[in-house]
Amino acid sequence: MIPLSWYLMLAAALFCVGLYGMLAERHLITMLMSLELMLNAVILNMVAFARYLEPQALHGKTFALFIYALAAADAVLGLALTVLVWRNRDTVAIDKINTLKG
Amino acid sequence: MFTVPRLLFLCFAFIALGSAVRMVVAHQVFHAAFWLILSFFGIAALYVMLEAPFMTGLQLFLYIGGVAVLNIMAIMVTRQMMHPRRTANDPLTAALMAFSTFSFILWMILQLPFPNEPQVPAPVGNLPVIGELLVDVNGYALPFELVSLLLFVVLLSVLYLAKER
Numbered sequence: 348m349i350p351l352s353w354y355l356m357l358a359a360a361l362f363c364v365g366l367y368g369m370l371a372e373r374h375l376i377t378m379l380m381s382l383e384l385m386l387n388a389v390i391l392n393m394v395a396f397a398r399y400l401e402p403q404a405l406h407g408k409t410f411a412l413f414i415y416a417l418a419a420a421d422a423v424l425g426l427a428l429t430v431l432v433w434r435n436r437d438t439v440a441i442d443k444i445n446t447l448k449g
Numbered sequence: 450m451f452t453v454p455r456l457l458f459l460c461f462a463f464i465a466l467g468s469a470v471r472m473v474v475a476h477q478v479f480h481a482a483f484w485l486i487l488s489f490f491g492i493a494a495l496y497v498m499l500e501a502p503f504m505t506g507l508q509l510f511l512y513i514g515g516v517a518v519l520n521i522m523a524i525m526v527t528r529q530m531m532h533p534r535r536t537a538n539d540p541l542t543a544a545l546m547a548f549s550t551f552s553f554i555l556w557m558i559l560q561l562p563f564p565n566e567p568q569v570p571a572p573v574g575n576l577p578v579i580g581e582l583l584v585d586v587n588g589y590a591l592p593f594e595l596v597s598l599l600l601f602v603v604l605l606s607v608l609y610l611a612k613e614r
Contacts, residue, residue, distance in 0.1 A: 363551035368473040370543035
């Protein structure tokens, strides 16, 4: 079978790709996409730990379900805010949204 | 060393990770959305290998059917479809930070003795047990209700935000 550490390494790599996208990005929608990638990496960790170490794999999967619900909520709210920003300012580039900048 | 499950794992991991990298470096926002969908497919295949078919279904329905389609609709509404995307002034610093985070996590993973084999037998028919655990007072009843309240509030707030004024 596959060692548990392989899953953990893959999840770490996915998380860091998402982190790079989050830091290097200037576009609100792709930032949200990177955020979803990071959440996916965390869920993969949860499911892998539940399969390898937990009898019946109950609590790990339950945590994964909660993360799914929160990820759906933040995606919906983030995209609604993106559309709202675009409607008000005609741009979704985060370096153009600088009204609060002193 | 390289048995069939390991080769399958490497194949799906390559799909997930490779398309994630392509998503981050894609030239157009619309292409990035499609690479993200492919990455979600790779992760769904990995859930099958982890013997969690319910999570596979959730991944396909919720992430690909819900979140990714919502992303594409947001890209269309904001008319960013064919705009070339611009990255930050200094993507090298971002790459350095991501790489150092990755090497730190990798170092921590290699320090700990993780098992090579699953320590427990594969779960059989545990979906009803998870369902009971979610609404059990001694289980996760309170977080479950809080999440449903959160989803309700998100629904209302998105309706309010999307209203034309």
